[in-house]
Amino acid sequence: MKELTRKRILVTGGAGFLGSHLCERLVAQGHDVLCVDNFYTGTKDNIAHLLDCANFELMRHDVTFPLYVEVDEIYNLACPASPIHYQYDPVQTTKTSVHGAINMLGLAKRVKAKIFQASTSEVYGDALVHPQTEDYWGHVNPIGPRSCYDEGKRCAETLFTDYRRQHGLSIRIARIFNTYGPRMHPADGRVVSNFMMQALQGQPITLYGDGSQTRSFCYVDDMIDAFIRLMNTRDHPAGPVNLGNPHEVTMREIAERIVAITGSTSALELRSLPIDDPWHRQPDISRARELLGWQPRTSLDDGLVATARYFRARIQASSMSLPDADANAGADFAAPLAHSPT
Structure with a gap:
């Protein structure tokens, strides 16, 4: 019976802060987990305790290049997420968000996998609406020092949504607000x-x-719970879902x-x-409460x-x-x- 519920799951950026916690939770649930990371900001220390697990595999790979694997689900978390790191090489940051999304969406389309995009509250920019709801389009500077991340993630959301419209792909978009906890860099x-x-x-x-x-600020354990609930929703939401602590x-x-x-x-x-x-x-998490039965604890x-x-x-x-x-x-x-x- 366990084999019937066991899934092959790809986590890009799996050696990072959020990715390592997600890999740990999925491994504990008995799934076969493929952790992919180029170690730009992630570290093997974060997933060292998983390396001896039979259902965990680590691959060094950059998502700006295509990846050919067979999986049932994809969590696309690959991208430096703190300004100190994403501003260090802004062109590569944009490539990671945009080319990475294209490559992971292409993989999901080929293998008919569900795919989750780790977006960000930064798509709202310096918000003029408070708290922020998913219907707010944002107030973003397209040419500022933070734009490589903000606009890269906005473009990734566009790509995910268009793959759903054009190809019927089963997508999930999480707009992640500030998260903290062990394994932060x-x-x-x-x-x-x-x-x-x-x-x-x-x-x-x-x-x-x-x-x-x-x-x-949302504690990491609560955020990972939200990730998995969002991926496991039977009727996936048509748009992004705010995840964070209100x-x-x-x-x-x-x-x-x-x-x-x-x-x-x-x-x-x-x-x-x-x-x-x-x-x-500050997130409005009404949609997460309604769709996922989730709120930070x-x-x-x-x-x-x-x-x-x-x-x-x-x-x-x-x-x-x-x-x-x-x-x-x-x-x-x-x-x-x-x-x-x-």
Whole structure:
């Protein structure tokens, strides 16, 4: 009976933050999982514990090139997702979103697989509607420093939707809002990882503007649950689905919580805002609640405690030290480090 429900599942970007958690969950469910990653931002450390599993396979591959495998489902997560990484090589970022989508959609069409696209809340840009619903078309700068990611993901949504219209492909589009948890890249420059590393190392916590800009943070376990529910919907939705935590907090509040949770003595330090940094980001998840019966269950404090435990262990294990907080730049990210991202 188990063989009848066992699926062959491809996860692109499977060695990344979200991808590794998804692979772990799918392997635990007994599916045959093919993890594909070019290791631009992903790392083998994230999936090392899965390598000895009989139903897990790892392949180094870049999705901007075609892939020929036989699978039942595809989760397309491949793309650097933090500004510090996607702005390092913006042309390649756009190629990954657009060419990667074309290649994965072509594969799904050939093997008649269901396919899931990891889109982003960044398709809304610096939103003029708050909170953001799936019907909002967004307010995006097409030529700014964040455009390689924002517009690449918007184009991928177009491709997925047109493959559904033209070829009847079974698609899923998830607009993912800020997600955090263990296995975040410590140097990805995102809010939680930035503040955690600064707090744990006693560096100043850098806030931009006056720290009143807002974000909504979803713990990774809740997000992975939403991914799988969305893929498993029998009657797939016609459009994208927002996935995230609707509880909104200011940057100052998240910084103060992290300082308290880590027991840090770090002071808050104000900086100027970067270009095109959205002021508000909060999902309306009514569609996810209705279609998936899903909403986040992990409290912010519980999630931050688990995340702090992970970063503390990494620091202790490797005695790592990031560059000074002066490298930071924005509510979502830090300025590029002097070395290439790994």
